[in-house]
Amino acid sequence: MTDQTQTPITSQELDMFLRSSIDPARFSHVVHLRMAYATIRHHGLETGLHLYRHALCRFLEQVGKPDRYHVTVTTAFMAVVADRMGRDGAPDSWVEFHAANPDLSRRDCLSRWYSPELLDSDQARRSFVLPDRASSLH
Numbered sequence: 001m002t003d004q005t006q007t008p009i010t011s012q013e014l015d016m017f018l019r020s021s022i023d024p025a026r027f028s029h030v031v032h033l034r035m036a037y038a039t040i041r042h043h044g045l046e047t048g049l050h051l052y053r054h055a056l057c058r059f060l061e062q063v064g065k066p067d068r069y070h071v072t073v074t075t076a077f078m079a080v081v082a083d084r085m086g087r088d089g090a091p092d093s094w095v096e097f098h099a100a101n102p103d104l105s106r107r108d109c110l111s112r113w114y115s116p117e118l119l120d121s122d123q124a125r126r127s128f129v130l131p132d133r134a135s136s137l138h
Helices: 011-018 029-062 071-086 094-100 122-126
Strands: none
Touching: 011 029, 029 071, 029 094, 071 094, 071 122
């Protein structure tokens, strides 16, 4: 299996994700991150978030797990990725971006801003909620 942290993202890979034709067995947290990065890089945050959300919901529906979609996690994660991409001196490639932002590869990367109780709530799963922990995005 290819190391998804060291492989550049192809337009075919992004297209497969946006069409929800990605292999469920290979859809790891790092692949989520890769697709967030690629979607924002190609479409910007606003359109990218819409496309990402739609593709992820369709994918989860296809694999029989529609209840796994989480509005707050998806929205907050995409916002953090976009913030990091928009900084002065931010890397221009996926491989460099990933190397410069290793915290995003951790499944608990949003814990700086969100308590587990809030992220586990039905409200956070159904609609976007603001963070309940004080921490800057930087």
